[in-house]
Amino acid sequence: MARSHWLLAAGAVVVAGGATAAIVAADGSTSDAAEEPTTLRAVQAEERDLIEYTTLAGTMTYATSTAVTATADGTITAAVADGDEVARGDVLYELNAEPVTVFYGDLPLYRPLAEGDEGDDVEILEANLAALGYHLDVDDDTDLDDVAEDEADYDTDFTVDGVFDAATADAVRRWQDDLGVDDTGVVDPSAVVVIDGPATASAVAVERGDNVRAGTELLSLNVGATVITFHSRHAGEFDSIASPGEVANGDLLYVVDDEPVAALLTDDDELVLDRNLFNGVSDGDDVEAVEQLLADLGYDADGDLEVDDTFDGATAEAVEDWQEDLADEWDEVDVDAVIRPADLAVVPTGTVLGDPVDRTSDTVATGSVLFTSIAVDGARIVTTAIDVAEQSTLAEGDTVDIEFPDGATVAGTVTHLATTSTLDPTNPNAEPQLDVEITLSEVPAEVERFSELDVDVLLVDELTAGATVVPASALLATAEGGYAVEVVDDAATGATTLIEVEPGSFTDGFVAVTGITPGTAVVVPS
Numbered sequence: 001m002a003r004s005h006w007l008l009a010a011g012a013v014v015v016a017g018g019a020t021a022a023i024v025a026a027d028g029s030t031s032d033a034a035e036e037p038t039t040l041r042a043v044q045a046e047e048r049d050l051i052e053y054t055t056l057a058g059t060m061t062y063a064t065s066t067a068v069t070a071t072a073d074g075t076i077t078a079a080v081a082d083g084d085e086v087a088r089g090d091v092l093y094e095l096n097a098e099p100v101t102v103f104y105g106d107l108p109l110y111r112p113l114a115e116g117d118e119g120d121d122v123e124i125l126e127a128n129l130a131a132l133g134y135h136l137d138v139d140d141d142t143d144l145d146d147v148a149e150d151e152a153d154y155d156t157d158f159t160v161d162g163v164f165d166a167a168t169a170d171a172v173r174r175w176q177d178d179l180g181v182d183d184t185g186v187v188d189p190s191a192v193v194v195i196d197g198p199a200t201a202s203a204v205a206v207e208r209g210d211n212v213r214a215g216t217e218l219l220s221l222n223v224g225a226t227v228i229t230f231h232s233r234h235a236g237e238f239d240s241i242a243s244p245g246e247v248a249n250g251d252l253l254y255v256v257d258d259e260p261v262a263a264l265l266t267d268d269d270e271l272v273l274d275r276n277l278f279n280g281v282s283d284g285d286d287v288e289a290v291e292q293l294l295a296d297l298g299y300d301a302d303g304d305l306e307v308d309d310t311f312d313g314a315t316a317e318a319v320e321d322w323q324e325d326l327a328d329e330w331d332e333v334d335v336d337a338v339i340r341p342a343d344l345a346v347v348p349t350g351t352v353l354g355d356p357v358d359r360t361s362d363t364v365a366t367g368s369v370l371f372t373s374i375a376v377d378g379a380r381i382v383t384t385a386i387d388v389a390e391q392s393t394l395a396e397g398d399t400v401d402i403e404f405p406d407g408a409t410v411a412g413t414v415t416h417l418a419t420t421s422t423l424d425p426t427n428p429n430a431e432p433q434l435d436v437e438i439t440l441s442e443v444p445a446e447v448e449r450f451s452e453l454d455v456d457v458l459l460v461d462e463l464t465a466g467a468t469v470v471p472a473s474a475l476l477a478t479a480e481g482g483y484a485v486e487v488v489d490d491a492a493t494g495a496t497t498l499i500e501v502e503p504g505s506f507t508d509g510f511v512a513v514t515g516i517t518p519g520t521a522v523v524v525p526s
Helices: 120-131 144-149 166-179 285-297 313-327 388-393
Strands: 003-006 012-019 022-024 030-032 036-044 046-062 064-069 074-079 091-095 098-104 192-195 199-202 217-223 226-231 236-240 252-256 259-266 344-348 369-375 380-387 399-403 409-417 433-440 452-471 483-490 495-506 510-514 521-524
Touching: 046 064, 046 217, 046 399, 046 433, 064 192, 074 217, 091 217, 098 120, 120 166, 120 226, 192 217, 226 344, 236 369, 252 369, 259 285, 285 313, 380 388, 380 452, 388 433, 399 433, 452 495, 452 521
Parallel strands: 022 495, 098 192, 259 344
Antiparallel strands: 003 046, 012 036, 022 030, 036 521, 046 380, 046 452, 064 217, 074 091, 091 098, 199 217, 226 369, 236 252, 252 259, 380 433, 399 409, 399 452, 409 433, 452 510, 483 495, 483 521, 495 510
């Protein structure tokens, strides 16, 4: 339930002596109050901006939290513990001695994958196998120093391209062998949990020896970052030419065997470069994306280039102009107006590159990780809800304050306001509500370790600028039905006067008043 409150403070002074009070009416006349020696406690009225809040109960959670459930009936033979950090290749748990491994990606494995399959799920499988080193043909007897000196000697022609070929099958079998499971070369979706990046395990509900049913929730994975890896499409001499930071469309990322690879920025999660593009090739989104790249780089075929999905003569002219400029620096660039898949790396818009992967050799094998992009955001959100009747008080983009249990307050931005109401099924009298999601500007260090935490969401209802405020306990009711405050006339003698005031907004024990000025010493109960 929402509640309103106000925030302010006042400093106290002590006045000792006999007090003579007089009521000052609106017409200026006065009447004596009883004289009584006393020790008075007074505070100074202050001028400040007074903010009234409506408080909503909220919960801070990870922005990305994945619930992990058992995929079959059985016995838990191993499991991570609360607070364990998990990364690519780690085993989350074992069910009937079958390990379940963490992969990075943005699409869960939803079908058994075997040689001959194609698709985005295959590419996720290949990207993870390559990042774990299975793009190389090495075994327990291989000298890893030799591999570092010349990866190409151990190249398996493994390509991260979404095509499950013989090289992919071989990598799968070697990965399965290392896990200690049957090396079938087939990957069942139950063997892998796909998440965006490194995570922390929480709410672990099982331990070794527990019996579970299919669908039982075992734990949650709280993801703290999104990881994207860029892989070499072929073996050769490698040189990094990209600078760390946000990638722009057409930026050159790296060079393999004197052939540069450029970034192709896109907001299309399904864009795949899997064919050569040339004048007359069938229309497609890949053509349009390349044309946008050329336009962004300034290659517009003397103004004739149209950014559409058709590779025509103007597109070919723009491609050739770009290739000619690249060929001035790299001898192996073909100037033939043909775009090949290996010429470009599809990069999501907004990607920020980290440093290139450290190497002891300039030689890379097919599938090698060249760059890693790690997007670490606030990684936490606050969820709350408002009554449908109050929806006009909040909108996406609004700034709100988030108050933590220790009193710390940080700013938050409303990033989602539901358009469909929900009802609390446990409360038949509940009002329909709209779910709200708030992104935090930061997370206080004191609560960083919490995977879930109750917080208050403070919505500004009213702002009174330059208000004169006093403790609410200083208000005295007058016989005429109004209010007054007892003002100290003489701190030395303790003489006071009652002055009528008009109360305004109230807060947690304080009130805005008119009729006195800031700095006035006002008596409050001791």
